[in-house]
Amino acid sequence: MLAALAAVAPGQPLREGLDRIRQARLGALVVVGDDPAVLGICSGGFLLDAAFSPQRLSELAKMDGAIILANDTGRIARANVHLVPDPTVATSETGTRHRTAERVARSLGVPVVSVSESRDAITVYLGDEQRPLLPSGLLLSRANQALQTLEQYRKRLDATSAQLAALEVEDLVTVRDVVSLLQRTEMVRRIADETEVAIVELGTDGRLVRLQLEELVGGADGDRRLVLRDYLLECSGRRIHEALAALDELEAEELLDLRAVAARVPLADPDLGESVQPRGFRLLSRVPRLDDAFVERIVDRFGNLQKILRATPAELCDVSGIDEVRARAIKDSLARLAETSILDHYA
Numbered sequence: 405m406l407a408a409l410a411a412v413a414p415g416q417p418l419r420e421g422l423d424r425i426r427q428a429r430l431g432a433l434v435v436v437g438d439d440p441a442v443l444g445i446c447s448g449g450f451l452l453d454a455a456f457s458p459q460r461l462s463e464l465a466k467m468d469g470a471i472i473l474a475n476d477t478g479r480i481a482r483a484n485v486h487l488v489p490d491p492t493v494a495t496s497e498t499g500t501r502h503r504t505a506e507r508v509a510r511s512l513g514v515p516v517v518s519v520s521e522s523r524d525a526i527t528v529y530l531g532d533e534q535r536p537l538l539p540s541g542l543l544l545s546r547a548n549q550a551l552q553t554l555e556q557y558r559k560r561l562d563a564t565s566a567q568l569a570a571l572e573v574e575d576l577v578t579v580r581d582v583v584s585l586l587q588r589t590e591m592v593r594r595i596a597d598e599t600e601v602a603i604v605e606l607g608t609d610g611r612l613v614r615l616q617l618e619e620l621v622g623g624a625d626g627d628r629r630l631v632l633r634d635y636l637l638e639c640s641g642r643r644i645h646e647a648l649a650a651l652d653e654l655e656a657e658e659l660l661d662l663r664a665v666a667a668r669v670p671l672a673d674p675d676l677g678e679s680v681q682p683r684g685f686r687l688l689s690r691v692p693r694l695d696d697a698f699v700e701r702i703v704d705r706f707g708n709l710q711k712i713l714r715a716t717p718a719e720l721c722d723v724s725g726i727d728e729v730r731a732r733a734i735k736d737s738l739a740r741l742a743e744t745s746i747l748d749h750y751a
Contacts, residue, residue: 406604408515408530411436411477413607414540418477421461422519422526422537431521432465433501436473437514438481445508446472449485456480465519470504505529540609547602547613551620554595558620561588565627569745572682575710580676582635583666589628590651590659596621630689634682634709637670684709691737698725702734713738 412419418434425432435442449469454460456478464471469484489507497503505518509529516529526537564585571577599617603610632644650668658664662676671680687709688699701723706712720731 405528405530405533405535406601408436408528409535409601410604410607411515412517412526412528412537413605415608417456417458418461418473418517419537419607421456421458422517424458424462425465425519426524426526428462428465429521429524430462430465430519431501432461432517432519433470433487433505434461434473434517434519435470435487435508435514436477436517437475437512438472439475439514441512442472442508442514443482445488445512446470446482447486447488449482452480452483454480502527506534509534538605540606543602543606544609544613547599547606547610550595550599550602551613551616554592554599554617554620557588557592557595558624561585561592561624564588566745566748568631569687569741570748572687572709573713573742573745575681577680577682578676579666579671579678579680580662582631582671582680583662583669583676585631586628586651586669587659587662587665589624589631590654590665592621592624593628596624626689627686630686632669633685635671635680639683643670682709683707684712687738687741688712690741691734694734694737698723701725713742 410416412422418436422432422434452464456473460480461471464480464483467484470487471480472482472485473479474481487504487508489504490511491507493507493511495503495506495510497506499520499522502518502520505516505527506529508514509516510532513531518527518529519525520527528535528537565588568577568581568585571581596617599613603614603617606613628648629644632647633639636643636647647669651665654665654668658668666676683703684706685699685703688694688702702712702720705723706715715735717728717731717735720726720734721728726734
């Protein structure tokens with residue numbers, strides 16, 4: 405559906421053609437796809453195979469029947485076509501044009517756009533979904549409201565992340581602290597996903613909204629993965645993928661319950677009050693000019709964050725590829741990060 409909405413978003417040639425039809429107070433039925441399954445339900449009409457243009461689409465809408473476009477909407481395949489979809493396919497629509505659109509979309513799985521002459525509305529059908537095309541002003545208002553909500557949640561996420569960093573340095577982390585951060589990151593991600601849908605529908609009108617969204621969500625997903633690498637029972641790519649999938653599957657009510665979140669993510673202990681130790685991926689990722697390969701080796705060598713923080717430069721030199729100069733730089737960076745985390749938390 406997102407791909408279909410992107411094809412009919414403001415700034416796209418197809419959207420310009422649909423707007424021309426609506427402004428002329430005409431109706432239309434446009435099928436995006438000319439594969440054999442679509443052509444198999446076509447009756448009558450005539451073959452065009454002409455390059456698409458908004459003007460041609462609006463002129464062809466003056467005739468009765470559906471218009472068939474190529475899959476990439478770059479060509480008009482047929483016009484004035486009578487569609488004969490499977491009549492046994494269920495539909496909730498009452499008008500003839502909309503009933504046909506919904507049945508074709510459900511039975512063939514192709515995007516179908518219906519322009520209503522009486523309601524002055526454009527609706528996109530795909531599978532079991534249908535989405536009316538809203539005015540850009542209304543979409544912008546909704547997107548801005550979502551951005552304001554996202555900004556508040558991002559502030560809470562940053563505060564929770566800073567608190568966890570300080571607790572990690574002091575070795576006072578509990579399962580509750582870890583799950584709280586996972587909960588916050590998941591909330592931010594879901595609000596961002598909803599905003600992304602509005603941006604897709606806005607098309608070229610949503611460029612500024614996209615820039616704001618990218619600024620607000622920057623780094624949130626990476627931090628979520630680092631937390632999982634630090635605290636999952638088994639730190640493997642497959643386990644992290646499974647944990648992310650489990651978080652995605654949480655219902656909204658479950659996401660608000662820390663115990664429900666903890667039950668879905670295999671941490672060291674499901675008891676929210678139990679103490680846990682990070683492996684150190686999250687703090688080491690903040691050390692300048694320290695790539696992932698070195699982070700992996702350091703964690704493999706020392707096992708947890710407290711041992712890494714207590715390691716001397718000589719012990720860090722035992723890690724493959726780390727010389728004395730780099731070892732001292734890592735030690736100094738970790739000391740600064742630890743001090744900053746504690747000061748920020750208790751300031």
